Amino acid sequence: MTTINFDSLVVGKSIAVDVEGKPVCVARVGDEVFAVSNICSHAYAELTDGEVKGFTIECWLHGADFDLRTGKALTLPATEPLETFSVVRQGNFVTIGQAKKEM
Numbered sequence: 001m002t003t004i005n006f007d008s009l010v011v012g013k014s015i016a017v018d019v020e021g022k023p024v025c026v027a028r029v030g031d032e033v034f035a036v037s038n039i040c041s042h043a044y045a046e047l048t049d050g051e052v053k054g055f056t057i058e059c060w061l062h063g064a065d066f067d068l069r070t071g072k073a074l075t076l077p078a079t080e081p082l083e084t085f086s087v088v089r090q091g092n093f094v095t096i097g098q099a100k101k102e103m
């Protein structure tokens with residue numbers, strides 16, 4: 001588990017955190033927070049270097065879009081989903097926990 005400050009998250013931006021050795025991309029959309037693998041499922045690129053657009057994040061390397069809510073690959077060249085992680089918010093604390101789905 002990793003806990004971060006909700007106030008440190010900027011709407012429409014993502015940050016990289018480590019959750020038990022796994023690189024995780026945490027993104028804030030409005031008052032909601034989502035956590036997905038920070039490594040693109042297409043090749044090796046960190047998604048935190050990409051752009052958050054609504055509930056999606058675009059990989060900067062080849063342009064695949066992923067749904068932050070489900071990890072689903074929305075556009076080619078990615079076809080495999082991202083691993084997603086549990087997010088629990090209590091006041092100003094956001095805890096990123098276990099992976100919801102193993103790849």
Ligand code: FES
Nearest residue numbers: 040042043059062
């Ligand atoms: S590495 Fe992300 S789309 Fe290719």
